[in-house]
Amino acid sequence: MVAYFASLASLDNNFEDLRPRRPTKVSPRSSTSSSPRNNAGEHSPTSQDSSDILQLSPTTSMTKLPVERTRSHSNSGNSTYSSSSVSSSGSQSVRRNSPLESPQPLERSIREMARNYVINIEKFLSTNNHDENESFSEFLKSECNLAPLEFYQKVTEFTTKPEKKELARYLIKNYIKERSNSEINIANNVREVILKEYKECKHNNSQVSSNIFEKACNEVKLSLKNDSFTRFVASEQFSKLILKKFNQANKSLDSNNSTEILESIFESIGSLSPLSSPKFSAHSHPQNIVNKSLDTIANSQIIVTPPNE
Amino acid sequence: MGNIVVSPHDKEGQHHMMATPTSNNPNGGSAATAKNKSEITVLLLGAGESGKSTLFKQVQFFHGVGITHDQERIELIEIVRLNVLENAKNLVAATQHLNIPIEQPENRETAKLIINSLNTNDLEDPSWSKRLYSLWKDAGIQKAYENREKFQLYDSTEYLFENLDRICSDKYVPTVVDVIRTRTKTIGITDMKFDVGDGKQLRLVDVGGQRNERRKWIHFFNTVDAVVFLTSLSEFDLNLYEDNGYWRVKESLRVFNEVVNNALFYKVPFVLLFNKRDLFEKKIATKSFSKYFSGFNEAEEKNPVACIEYMTKLFLNEITEHPLDTVSVKTLSAIDHDNSKQVFEEVKQFIMTQQHRE
Numbered sequence: 122m123v124a125y126f127a128s129l130a131s132l133d134n135n136f137e138d139l140r141p142r143r144p145t146k147v148s149p150r151s152s153t154s155s156s157p158r159n160n161a162g163e164h165s166p167t168s169q170d171s172s173d174i175l176q177l178s179p180t181t182s183m184t185k186l187p188v189e190r191t192r193s194h195s196n197s198g199n200s201t202y203s204s205s206s207v208s209s210s211g212s213q214s215v216r217r218n219s220p221l222e223s224p225q226p227l228e229r230s231i232r233e234m235a236r237n238y239v240i241n242i243e244k245f246l247s248t249n250n251h252d253e254n255e256s257f258s259e260f261l262k263s264e265c266n267l268a269p270l271e272f273y274q275k276v277t278e279f280t281t282k283p284e285k286k287e288l289a290r291y292l293i294k295n296y297i298k299e300r301s302n303s304e305i306n307i308a309n310n311v312r313e314v315i316l317k318e319y320k321e322c323k324h325n326n327s328q329v330s331s332n333i334f335e336k337a338c339n340e341v342k343l344s345l346k347n348d349s350f351t352r353f354v355a356s357e358q359f360s361k362l363i364l365k366k367f368n369q370a371n372k373s374l375d376s377n378n379s380t381e382i383l384e385s386i387f388e389s390i391g392s393l394s395p396l397s398s399p400k401f402s403a404h405s406h407p408q409n410i411v412n413k414s415l416d417t418i419a420n421s422q423i424i425v426t427p428p429n430e
Numbered sequence: 431m432g433n434i435v436v437s438p439h440d441k442e443g444q445h446h447m448m449a450t451p452t453s454n455n456p457n458g459g460s461a462a463t464a465k466n467k468s469e470i471t472v473l474l475l476g477a478g479e480s481g482k483s484t485l486f487k488q489v490q491f492f493h494g495v496g497i498t499h500d501q502e503r504i505e506l507i508e509i510v511r512l513n514v515l516e517n518a519k520n521l522v523a524a525t526q527h528l529n530i531p532i533e534q535p536e537n538r539e540t541a542k543l544i545i546n547s548l549n550t551n552d553l554e555d556p557s558w559s560k561r562l563y564s565l566w567k568d569a570g571i572q573k574a575y576e577n578r579e580k581f582q583l584y585d586s587t588e589y590l591f592e593n594l595d596r597i598c599s600d601k602y603v604p605t606v607v608d609v610i611r612t613r614t615k616t617i618g619i620t621d622m623k624f625d626v627g628d629g630k631q632l633r634l635v636d637v638g639g640q641r642n643e644r645r646k647w648i649h650f651f652n653t654v655d656a657v658v659f660l661t662s663l664s665e666f667d668l669n670l671y672e673d674n675g676y677w678r679v680k681e682s683l684r685v686f687n688e689v690v691n692n693a694l695f696y697k698v699p700f701v702l703l704f705n706k707r708d709l710f711e712k713k714i715a716t717k718s719f720s721k722y723f724s725g726f727n728e729a730e731e732k733n734p735v736a737c738i739e740y741m742t743k744l745f746l747n748e749i750t751e752h753p754l755d756t757v758s759v760k761t762l763s764a765i766d767h768d769n770s771k772q773v774f775e776e777v778k779q780f781i782m783t784q785q786h787r788e
Contacts, residue, residue, distance in 0.1 A: 239504070239505060261618065264618035264619050264620055265618055265619045265646040265649050266617050266618025266619070266638075266646065269617060299641070300641075304641075304642035304645075305642065306615065306617050306638060306640050306642050306643060306672070307672075308582065308671055308672065309670070309671065309672055309673050309674045310674065343512075344614075344615050344617045345617070347509050347512070347614045347615075348614050348615065348616055348617050348618075349617060349618060351505065352620060394504055394505075
């Protein structure tokens with residue numbers, strides 16, 4: 122095979138016309154940043170009693186091997202609930218060798234309840250939802266993809282601002298122009314229309330129209346919604362956010378109905394999915410899930426720390 | 431889908447992934463403590479629309495993740511329907527752009543609605559199935575479709591239009607195939623891990639492929655144990671999404687050159703996957719391949735094997751630094767579940783064998 126490759130590589134095929142000029146080498150990033158592998162605190166399926174995996178036959182292991190989706194830059198810390206869909210199948214789950222590391226029932230019920238809601242990205246990211254924006258942006262950082270959210274937020278600001286020129290210039294310089302620092306992923310023609318319109322405004326010294334970024338923003342929003350956001354809603358960050366909001370509400374509302382609190386949190390950022398209606402699956406209705414898991418909480422040693430007790 | 435180059439290691443240790451050696455670490459070794467040897471990071475790289483995420487989704491499916499709850503499928507309904515609408519919009523826009531009239535008056539009405547007001551919820555109404563299908567079959571739209579290299583269109587267009595009767599219904603729940611066929615532009619970098627036996631985990635990293643996305647890749651270059659580079663065989667007549675004036679093949683070659691010759695990857699097993707073989711074979715039956723490659727013998731242009739061999743040479747010619755005995759080349763049809771499974775198994779074997787040689 123080596124010989125085969127060597128012969129192929131040495132062939133002179135006159136590709137010069139289409140061979141690109143020698144590109145500059147992509148240089149490795151300086152080693153100062155943390156390694157993406159540094160998943161301290163994360164629990165991998167290998168950390169379990171490995172006999173579960175090892176006794177599977179080749180065929181079953183193709184479908185049953187534990188898998189988890191992980192975040193690239195793990196948020197180290199003590200939260201241990203793995204979002205793995207496999208963990209719901211029972212024995213193959215994260216290691217549990219100390220109560221502190223066990224998945225918390227409330228977090229699990231949040232996760233199950235989340236499945237019954239379709240989270241609306243516009244509602245979720247509305248400007249006064251500070252925690253929500255913060256949480257999603259933390260998630261996007263772990264995916265090396267903060268730029269689209271920043272762009273989305275800044276365009277929202279842009280549309281309401283009376284004086285637009287300065288911000289338009291900033292957005293174009295940092296997000297729209299090719300090879301700009303935080304370039305967003307938009308189609309060629311969308312970018313060109315913006316650049317052309319901006320150039321004309323500059324030339325005529327006229328006001329920049331408030332919808333100059335509309336197409337780009339819609340495209341970015343669509344990518345966020347269909348790609349990143351679907352992963353986010355299934356992520357640990359999302360559960361943590363809901364947990365945080367739960368604790369806040371628990372403290373301030375003086376309500377002791379956990380189900381209601383959770384429902385109101387979810388309703389503020391999304392709506393019940395058609396699938397969760399009783400005709401599909403009575404037992405998975407959020408009400409039942411929460412009731413069930415609150416029982417679990419009550420009978421469990423691990424109780425979510427009540428705030429300020 | 432045969433390999434072009436069968437690696438000598440491919441057939442060895444066929445069941446190695448499933449083997450059951452005991453782990454040295456009584457806890458099975460956590461990622462945090464024994465990451466160097468217990469975790470193998472594999473990057474899926476390639477230009478935009480080369481099929482990285484399609485392969486990623488397939489791998490998720492073989493391992494029982496991905497779509498496990500109906501709820502998750504419900505959320506995909508909108509994405510599938512959005513794909514339908516975007517395809518329809520792009521086709522209608524193309525008829526205008528290419529000056530091809532839509533022939534039937536009722537189809538022109540449908541086209542207007544698509545451009546102006548139709549949204550994904552409307553597609554619950556089964557009457558849209560007929561209307562959209564009739565539009566799809568309109569001679570004008572079909573002519574635009576035949577000229578699709580002149581504008582941007584997803585590969586799944588035909589599939590989606592042929593499945594409208596399922597999609598346009600309030601009972602619709604996406605199938606696994608629908609999910610695989612749906613185009614969602616990946617942005618940023620995401621990963622998943624799964625056990626491959628031997629106390630090891632394979633961490634598969636998926637990335638966005640457009641130019642702006644590629645600048646994010648280097649964040650992962652330091653920690654890589656293997657690279658799987660995808661390129662689309664069927665892109666020979668297409669230009670870039672992010673740069674209409676730039677030929678996709680040229681871009682792929684350029685990206686391949688940058689990646690394969692990167693010093694960080696000298697010692698890393700490298701797999702080049704020629705994806706979309708299915709589409710490619712269909713395409714060369716009707717389109718000229720040699721038109722795009724002056725060095726290619728025109729008489730051979732209907733022979734897929736000859737064309738793929740030529741593409742292979744083109745890509746391997748870019749390799750100036752990487753040792754060739756750690757490069758493997760395969761063809762793939764990522765939308766095909768069985769083929770993906772087989773090729774990914776071979777890729778895993780190749781990578782694991784190369785790891786053992788170290």
